[in-house]
Structure formats: C-alpha cells, structure tokens
Ligand SMILES: Nc1ncnc2c1ncn2[C@@H]1O[C@H](COP(=O)(O)OP(=O)(O)OP(=O)(O)O)[C@@H](O)[C@H]1O
C-alpha cells in the first residue's frame with residue numbers, strides 16, 4: 001500500500017491487513033478468503049464470526065505464526081519478514097489454546113515472559129491489576145480454568161505491548177471476571193494501546209470494540225463500528241418481540257443464521 | 265540489568281526447576297545408579313567371591329616344600345596338588361608354554377584346570393592361568409612374592425596392576441556415564457517434544473525470545489544438574505564402594521559436562537521434528553540400546569573384534585566411559601583422553617547443527 005495522501009503525516013495503523021488469503025493443505029480448506037481491514041492505533045478491533053469462520057487463522061497469520069497463502073500484513077507499518085523481532089517486542093498475545101509448564105509458579109512464568117521484552121512491566125503491580133497477587137506463588141497446574149486464563153492474559157501484557165491480540169480471552173470466564181476483563185481492556189485503550197480480539201459474546205464486542213468485522217467461511221461479510229453495523233443491517237427488519245432495540249446479537253444471527261450462545 | 269531479567273537465566277531456571285520439581289528424579293538420578301552398581305558389584309566383584317583362589321601345584325621337588333607350605337597358609341589361597349595328574353602328561357611344560365588357548369590344550373591338561381576347578385597352575389616352569397583377570401594377576405604377585413620370601417630371595421616383583429582396580433572402580437564411571445546419557449536422550453527429547461506438543465514454542469514465537477537462549481539455557485541447566493548429580497554419586501560411590509577419582513576431579517567433572525552437552529544435544533536433535541512425546545522415547549531407544557550394551561557400561565569392549573571396537577569407540581557413551589575411567593582409575597590427564605574429548609565434541613557439534621537445521625518451533629514452514 002502506497003501512501004495516498006501526500007504530505008499528510010498519518011501514523012501507520014496498528015494493523016493493516018490486505019487481501020489476506022489462507023488455504024490449508026490436507027485437508028484443503030479455504031480458511032481465510034480475501035480479508036482486508038485496518039486497526040487504528042489506540043482502538044479495540046473485533047473479529048466476529050461463527051465457529052470455523054477463520055478468526056483464529058487470521059489472528060495467527062497477523063501474529064506471524066502462520067504464513068498467508070497470499071496477501072499482506074503490516075504491523076505499525078512494518079513487515080514480519082524484515083522486522084519480526086522488533087514487531088514481537090511491541091506485541092503480546094493470547095492464543096485460543098494455551099498451556100504453561102505445570103510445575104511453574106505464576107510469578108516465575110511472568111518473570112520468564114518479562115525477560116523477553118526490552119521494557120517489561122513491574123510484575124507485582126501487574127499481578128495486582130489482574131487480581132493474581134494471591135495466586136503468585138501457586139503452581140500453574142493448581143489453578144482453575146479461569147484463573148489460568150488470567151495468567152495467560154498476564155503473560156500477554158507483561159511486555160507492556162503496544163498491540164495486544166486476544167483470541168477468545170473471556171471464553172469460560174464467570175460474568176464478574178468478564179466484567180473485570182472489560183475494565184482491563186478499557187484501561188489498555190486509555191493508555192493508547194491497540195487491541196485485536198475475537199469473541200463469541202456479542203455484548204462484549206458491543207461494549208469493547210470501536211470497530212469490527214464479521215467473517216463467515218473466511219470472508220468478511222460486514223464491517224464498521226458496532227452502531228453503524230446495527231443500523232445498516234437491522235434497519236427495517238423485524239425484531240424479536242421481547243427486544244426493544246436491535247443488538248449486535250441480532251446482527252450476528254441475521255447474518256450467519258446460527259445461534260452461537262445456544263451451544264454454550 | 266538484574267541477572268534474573270536475562271532470558272538465558274530465566275530459561276536456565278526453568279530447565280532446572282523442571283528436573284528438581286520432579287519427585288521421581290531423586291530415584292532415577294541417585295538411587296537407581298547406586299542400586300544397579302550395588303547389584304553388579306555383588307554379582308561380579310572378585311573381592312566378594314566366597315571361594316578362595318585355587319592354585320594347582322605340581323612337578324616340584326621336595327626342596328620346594330617350605331615355600332609351598334607358606335603358600336598354603338596364605339589367606340584366600342587353596343593349594344590343590346595336581347602332581348599325579350601332571351606327571352601322567354609327558355610334555356606338559358612344553359604344551360603349557362606353547363598353547364595360549366584353553367581349547368587347544370591337550371585334553372588331559374585341560375581336565376586339570378576344569379575338573380579340579382583351579383584358577384591357575386604353578387609348575388617349576390611357570391605360572392599358567394586361563395583367566396587373566398586383574399584379581400588373578402594380584403594373586404600371582406602374592407604367590408611369587410611368597411615363593412621368593414621362602415627361598416630368601418629378593419625377587420623383584422612387578423605387579424601387573426599397581427592400583428588394583430576393583431570391579432566397583434571399573435563399574436562406577438560407566439554408571440555415571442549411563443546416567444548422563446539417559447538424562448540427555450530421554451529427559452531432553454521428552455521435554456522438548458512435550459513443550460512442542462503443549463504449544464509452548466508457538467507461545468514463545470509470539471514474543472521476541474531468542475531460540476539460542478532457550479537451547480543454551482536448557483542445556484546449561486542440564487549440565488549443572490548433571491555435575492551436581494555426579495558429585496553426589498561420586499560421594500555415594502566412595503562411601504559405599506570405596507570408589508575414588510585418582511586423577512583430577514575437575515577434569516572428571518569437565519568430562520561430565522561435555523558428556524552431558526553431547527547427550528542433551530543428541531536428545532534435542534532427536535526431538536527436532538517429533539510432534540508427540542511418546543514417540544520421542546521410541547526414537548531415543550534406537551540410540552540407547554546399542555550404546556548401553558556396546559559402550560562398556562556393563563561389560564568390557566576390549567575383547568570385541570577390532571572392526572566392531574573401532575565402531576563402538578566412536579559412540580559418545582564409549583568415549584565418555586573410557587575417558588571417565590582413564591581419569592578416575594588410571595589418573596590420566598587431558599592429553600591422554602584427547603581422542604575421547606574429540607569424539608564427544610564431534611557428537612555435540614553434529615547434533616547442534618542438526619538441531620539448528622531441523623528444529624520445529626511450531627511455526628508453519
Ligand atoms: N491446521 C489446519 N489444517 C486444516 N484446516 C484447518 C487447520 N486449522 C484450522 N483449519 C480449518 O480452517 C477453518 C478456520 O479455522 P479457525 O480456527 O481459524 O476458525 P475460528 O473462526 O477461530 O473458529 P472458532 O470460533 O471455533 O475458534 C476451519 O474450517 C478449520 O477446520
């Protein structure tokens with residue numbers, strides 16, 4: 001992408017994805033099909049879509065874990081091929097499936113991850129912020145699923161990254177912990193950090209995301225701010241009787257025709 | 265910069281905790297080698313043999329009687345008179361000096377050895393034994409010395425084995441070598457494949473970690489652990505079996521380090537592409553079994569056919585065992601074990617190169 005506006009000093013977007021395509025071999029699956037989007041610095045961006053839509057694949061390509069079949073990814077205007085290490089020192093991530101060494105203490109795990117980054121966060125204050133302080137000396141294997149998830153979030157934030165990738169960070173969290181998580185994300189945004197997340201909770205996307213795309217079968221089928229999408233898609237449509245105003249959930253169901261929360 | 269904020273140190277600590285927090289480690293690292301050594305020493309150590317040394321004597325004139333009687337009082341020696349049997353064989357002296365192999369001895373002569381169960385035969389023309397062991401060599405020395413004393417001669421005796429390497433002395437370094445190999449082959453390959461299986465490498469790939477920090481930190485943690493383990497084992501062997509390192513302990517531990525490096529890098533090379541930790545153990549066995557049996561852990565390789573010995577000498581465990589024994593039992597120095605050091609370095613470098621070239625860090629290739 002060439003700069004179009006000459007003389008205009010616009011900062012490079014946090015993430016810029018253009019015509020991304022990913023075809024898995026064996027079995028042959030087109031997981032991502034011509035996906036393009038842009039994440040502004042300091043904003044929270046959501047990737048929504050039903051199971052198997054290609055969200056995790058897209059995130060992993062952006063994070064440099066997978067190679068795209070075609071298309072381009074730039075992070076703060078930089079390319080992985082040339083500046084991978086620099087990019088990685090500015091980003092943090094939680095994968096959809098995570099594990100840590102069972103016989104490692106929470107504090108030790110964070111010390112390990114902190115050591116990778118040039119300017120890591122102070123571990124005690126991070127533990128405090130994520131409500132992990134009482135668990136600091138516990139072995140990872142002795143934590144509950146939700147507690148472990150918070151530890152993973154902590155490993156993603158310990159490097160004080162400018163850009164955070166979160167693949168279904170709140171799946172399996174209780175409602176109050178999820179509220180805590182929303183507060184953490186708002187905090188990050190207020191500190192100028194950029195966030196890319198996937199979620200199956202529409203109220204979460206509505207609450208957190210400044211803009212989002214909805215993908216299905218690897219293709220972007222909608223995109224924009226939550227309000228604009230609701231307005232555009234639900235205008236003139238009949239709403240379920242009990243609901244006064246349309247929510248993102250209605251958009252999701254209308255577009256993908258599948259109820260996700262019914263599975264949970 | 266604080267030391268603990270170095271990724272190398274962090275990976276080192278991670279590796280060390282990985283072993284130290286495993287309860288079974290105490291058993292496999294300390295009790296098992298001690299236990300096996302104990303069993304083998306009990307089974308094979310000549311010093312524990314309940315039977316005394318049976319010395320056949322024959323063909324001596326009456327003038328020799330005094331020293332023969334000195335011998336019979338010597339501790340641990342039983343004299344067996346084979347005069348009659350021997351005199352029935354006309355040219356036994358010639359046959360004995362000619363033949364070196366029990367099979368080619370005249371059958372009457374062979375019978376003396378096997379029927380009478382004698383360990384050695386003493387005649388006026390010499391001392392003959394079909395079992396050239398260190399223990400029998402020591403017994404010969406004792407017998408010859410007794411003979412000389414009885415005759416009032418000052419016979420100059422050159423003992424065959426000055427230090428008197430016991431079976432335990434011989435066995436202990438091999439046990440340390442084997443422990444090092446197992447730790448590297450199985451411990452490292454399992455650990456690395458299970459890290460990959462758990463997706464930990466993928467997680468690291470999201471960070472600016474350095475692969476070399478991971479590998480070096482891990483290998484260093486293993487080496488430090490193995491040195492500590494060897495120091496403890498040396499202490500245990502000393503207390504239990506009287507084992508001693510006659511050469512430089514620093515050189516001994518240096519060899520332990522190098523052996524650990526070669527073994528761990530072999531484990532890493534094995535783990536390069538394996539996706540399932542269960543498979544790693546199977547592949548490690550391909551290296552483990554030949555080394556365990558052919559690298560002189562349980563039995564000596566000196567009597568292997570030369571072509572086989574020249575192959576097994578290049579096994580990393582053979583090199584390690586030979587070098588450890590040379591330093592511990594013969595007190596040799598660096599220069600004397602340079603071939604073995606070379607073999608270990610080649611193994612380490614080759615495995616490192618393979619690991620660097622092949623290792624799967626969980627990224628899509
Ligand atoms: N390694 C792989 N090889 C082949 N196909 C794959 C592979 N990984 C994912 N897929 C397929 O690619 C498609 C997209 O998968 P992806 O994990 O990106 O979906 P997702 O949107 O994250 O789904 P979910 O909401 O369930 O996490 C799916 O059809 C999946 O079966």
Ligand SMILES: [Mg+2]
Pocket residue numbers: 055056057096167
């Ligand atoms: Mg997913």
